[in-house]
Amino acid sequence: MSRRGSLLTALTPLLARARTSSRPTWDGGRSWRERERSEQATLRQARGRQAVLFLLLAGVLAALLGRTAYWQLGQRDALAARADAQHLRAFAIPAGRGAIYDANGRPLAVSVTQDSVIADPDVIRSVKAMDTVVAALATLTGLPQARVRAQLDVPGAYVRLRGADGKTLLLQQARSDGIRAALAGGDLPGVALIPVVTRVYPAGDLAAQTLGFVSLNGGAGQYGVEQREQRLLAGTPGQLYTAVDAAGNPLATAPQRSTPAVPGADLTLTLDATVQYWAEQGLARTVAQTGAGGGTVIVLDPRSGAIRALANVPSFDPNAYARSPLATLQNPAVSAVYDPGSVMKAVTIASGIDAGAVEPGTLFDDTGTLVAGGTPIHNWDLSAHGMVNMTQVLQFSLNTGAGWVATQIGRERFDRYLAAFGFGAKTGVDLPDESPGIINVPQAADEAALQLAENGFGEGIGVTPLQVAAAYGALANGGVLMRPYVVASVAADGGAGAVTRTQPVAVRQAVSQPAARSITQMLVSSAYVETGMYLLPGYSIAAKTGTSTPDPADPTVTYASVAGYAPAYDPRFVLLVKLDHPRTTIYGATAAAPLWRALAAQLLTYYQVPPDRTGQGNVQTAGQSGQDPNKLLP
Amino acid sequence: MDTPDPTLDSPDGPGDWRMRALAALRRPLALAIFGVAMIGLIALLYLHQVAALAAANDRLATLRAEQARLERQDADQRARLGAVTSPAYVDERARALGLVPAPLGSALIVSINQATLSALRDGGQP
Structure with a gap:
């Protein structure tokens, strides 16, 4: 059609010219030939215009298609997103x-x-x-009318109601329900309820440094x-992506895309609140009595490494952590480094026995002084005890004897034993900010010799309390060092999902089982004589x-x-x-x-551990020396 | 020859009544009425569905609000449980009732084997 139409259009001027031109003449046919040529030329022009028109139309069509x-x-995608943005909203679904x-x-x-x-005072005033x-708010919140008015009748467009203590007023469920009903009835124009999630620690400051707290800004866990x-x-x-009504509420009638929220997991700790409370109360009393x-205090199960109590003084209340000094937020049981003193002698002598350097009955001539690296080392009581065996080194807590044992082991081997007991490295406990402790590496030979003896x-x-407790756990557990955990x-899924239990992890065999058995017997003797733990x-006590x-x-x-640990030969707990x-x-004693x-004593009763010894004495086994512990008294 | 059925009367004589119906539908007025009726019916069905969905939406919102309220209540109760089972609270309440901690060593723990325990339970001599 368009081609025929174009042809007619092209031919129209030709026909008009033909009508107005002179009539054809028959003078030998010349005029017909001229006319034919003329028409052919016109037709060629028309075809040219037609092609141009076609190309123009094709070009426009191609442009439109493009x-x-x-x-x-x-x-x-971009257009679809812009269209969605006009009538769809993304709602965050909080995960508890x-x-x-x-x-x-x-x-x-x-x-x-x-x-x-x-509340919005401007809106309230406008109506x-x-x-x-x-x-109404005074009645529903329980606040005095004057306090409510003082907060609401102010210039401005946004007020968050505060309680008598000046903090944001957080409503109990019954009061929330009352205000919600009033809002639904239109009785509280310009007022709204905003949910606030708070982390509550119902037991107050119990195990605060192990638990940590959740910060108000962002709700991230801090410490512990x-x-x-x-x-x-x-x-x-999660996220709900859906169309909304005029009030911004999601419409279930519209298609929705949603990612469900996954609630946080519930954690069960190894801590026993009762043991923790005893430890905290006892520690607070002792700190006050000794002016410390x-x-x-650490209580752990040597067989598994599970920590039953981890108490520190000073501590803080995680419900009001902002009022606590920053230093109290840390957990010194895993982060504070100190010189352990004579509790290390058990580790040293156990290492010596394991290395074959000494035996429980090995004799050492205590002159009251041990010279190491040119520096004299003295006993804590500045006295000499003469010929003593290794059990007596523990009983009298002889620095000279322990330093001598470390020297017998040698620097390199002793360092390996320290590492085997977990000193100088993090225990791997599932608590943050753990310190690996400090083991110096002296360069000079004299310094190295002195440090070896002192380390003994x-x-x-430098060690952490948890490292000491874990090392004693290894002595109690047949020489096997367990990784402590809380x-x-x-x-998962807020307690509704799968339960994953932590499996105890044996880190390594620090010393052999016979060596651990020997040191346990020696510690039992030591505790009997030294500290009055009888x-x-x-009960047999190794401490x-x-x-x-x-x-x-x-x-x-x-x-x-x-x-130490108890009962010594079937330990239920390590206590530091x-x-x-x-x-x-x-003094420690x-x-x-x-x-x-x-x-x-409380723990033995609490764990219902029957006595393993008869009579009042602590000791039945005097160690491999076979001596009567009573005869070991100085 | 049978008498023609008057209900099937047509210009062509007795025939298919469906042909008559189709012929009627070809009339513009009937077609318009039929169309409006169908559209009305579809609209009615649609509105019914929308109303049902809106009601379900309201019900869903109510249930979600109730679920949130119950979850809050559950958390409140757990916090309350934590407070009243905390050793500090129990200690305080016990002291308020006049109880005092037992002295150390006041409890004797004995180990009894199963046979002895059974004998004691039965009232006999172990």
């Missing part, structure tokens, strides 16, 4: 933070949602409802398990005291400690008590041992 392809194919429980299922940390009240709203297990506890927020600057009795080496199990009637003064220039910087800078008495004994 543009359509550009928008429909090239820009499809998991709870934390103690080993017996008692809640230690729970997230609670409460409503806070916000002339200030008096009504103030009266809250920080370490942030990813597990926080869960994964602080202290640490726990000086010149998270016993993880219940006062636990019927060693420690007193260190790392800075000779400042005798007030001391650490008093006792580390450490006091920082006690004043009334500085007098400052820390009373608490150690009291806690051990």
Whole structure:
């Protein structure tokens, strides 16, 4: 059609010219030929115009097709997103933070949602409802009318109601329900409820440094398990992508795309709240009685490495962490490094026995002084004890004897034993900010010799309380060092999902089982004589005291400690008590041992451990020397 | 020859009544009425579905609000449980009731084998 039409259009001027031209003449046919040529020329012109028109139309059509392809194919996603943005909204679906429980299922940390009240005074004034709203809110929140009015009747467009303590008012469920009903009835114009999620620690400051806390800004865990297990506890927020109504509410009638929120996992700790409470209470009393600057108590299961209690003084209340000094937020049980003192002698002698350097009955001539690297080392009581065996080295806590044993082992082997017991490296406990401790590497031969001897009795080496407890755990556990841990199990999906239990991890065999058995027998003798721990009637106790003064220039910087386990031959717990800078008495045997004994007695009763000895004595086995412990008394 | 059925009367004589119906539908007025009726019916069905969905939407919102309220209540109760089972609270309440901690060593723990335990339970001599 268009081709015929174009042809007619092209022919129209030709026909018109033909009508107006002179009539054809028949003069020999010449005129016809001219006319034919003329018409052919006109036709060629018409065909040319037709081709141009066709090309123009084809070009326009191609341009349109190209543009359509550009928008429909090239820009499809961008256009679809812009269209969606006009009528679709993405709603974040919050994931509830998991709870934390103690080993017996008692809640230690729970997230609670409460409503806070916000109001827009401008809106309230615009509807002339200030008096009504103030009266209603006072009734529903329990605040005095004057306080509510003082907060609402102010210039501005946004007010968050505060309680009598000046903090944001968080409503109990019943009050929230009352305000919500009033809002639904239109009785509170310009007022709204905003949910606020708060982390609550129902037991107050119990195990605060192990738990940590959740910060107000962003809700991330800080310190302790809250920080370490942030990813597990926080869960994964979901998202709902849907059309909304005029009020911005999601429409279920419209197609929706949603990613469900995955609630945070519930954690069950190895901590026993009761043991933790005893440890904290006892430690606080002892710190106060001895005038100490602080202290640490650790209770762990030597067979698994599970930590039953981890108490520190000073501590803080995670419900009000902002008011606590920054230094109290850290967990010194895993991060504070100190010179352990004589508690290391058990490790040294166990290493010596394992290395074959000494035996329990090996004799050492104590002259009261041991010269190492040209420096004399003295006993704590500055006295000489003559010929003593290794058990007596522990009983009298002889620095000379322990230094001599370390020298017999040798620097290289002794360093290997320190590493085997976990010193100089992180224990791998599932708590943040753990310190590996400090083991110096002296260059000069004299310094190296002196340090070797000093390390033998726990000086010149920096350890954490948890490292000491874990090392004693190895002695109690047949020489096998277990990795300490606090998270016993993880219940995914807010406790509704799969439960993953932490499996105990044996790190390594620090010393042989016979060596561990020997040192246990020697420690039983030591505890009997040294600290009066025989006062636990019927039980065998393997323990060693420690007193260190790392800075000779400042005798007030001391650490008093006792580390041990009970019952000695079938241990249920390892217990470490450490006091920082006690004043009334500085020795482990007098400052820390009373608490150690009291806690051990409570634990033996709590764990329902029957006595393993008859009579009042602590000791039946005197060690491989076979001596009667009573004869070992100085 | 049979008498023609008057209901099937047609210009062509007795025939298929469906042909008559189709012929009627070809009339513009009937077609329009039929179309409007169909559209109305479809609209009615659509509105019914939308209303049902809106009601379901409201019900869903109500249930979600109730679920949120119950979750809050659950968290509140767990926090309360944590507070009243905390050793510090139990200690405080016990002291308030006049109880005091037992002195160390006041409990005697004995190990009894199963046979002895059974004998004691039965009231006999172990």
